[in-house]
Structures are given as structure tokens and as C-alpha cells.
Amino acid sequence: MGLCNGGDRKQGVDRKEHGQMYQTYEVRSGDRLVGVRTASTPQAALFDYVRSLGCLDEDIEKLAPDVIAWRGAVFRAVVQGSRELQEGESPG
DSSP states (O other): OOOBOOTTSOTTOOEEETTEEEEEEEEEETTEEEEEEEESSHHHHHHHHHHHTTOOGGGOEEEETTEEEETTEEEEEEETTOOOOOTTOOOO
16 A cells, blocks of 8 residues: 655545545654654554554554554554644643
């Protein structure tokens, strides 16, 4: 599955490719934005990101559909442009 960075695409816009819906996801580690990936699912975006760092699939721990851990670091994928609360943050 050829995943790519969002590049010139509009933020978080859905697109269809080969019958699958793709979205642009922000990859976050804590409150830091560490990457942006276009993928069919949050988990696919996360796997693509950590693989780009040299991670092997067997080294990844799945914590939730949108959260993985690798070498002690926890990564989360959110749809680009969405406003999801971080842990400990209260609604505005």
C-alpha cells in the first residue's frame, strides 16, 4: 500500500483511491506533531510513520486503533485539522 505525505492536499480531506477512502492524519507523540501521513486508517498512518524511522512490524505494540507504542514512545494518529482533546485537557 503506497502511503504518502499529504503534500499539496487540503487538510483532512477524504479522497478515494482504488475503492478505498483515504484521509490525512497527524501523527503525534504526546502533544508534539511528529509527522503527517495519508492513509486509509489511523493505524495504517502510524505504521507508515514508524516504518519510516526503521521500525519493524514485530517491534510495534498496538494499544488502540489510533495508538501504537514503539521503543517506549507512544504515537497517536488524529485526522488532520480535527480538535481532539489531549489527556488532561478540559473542553474549552
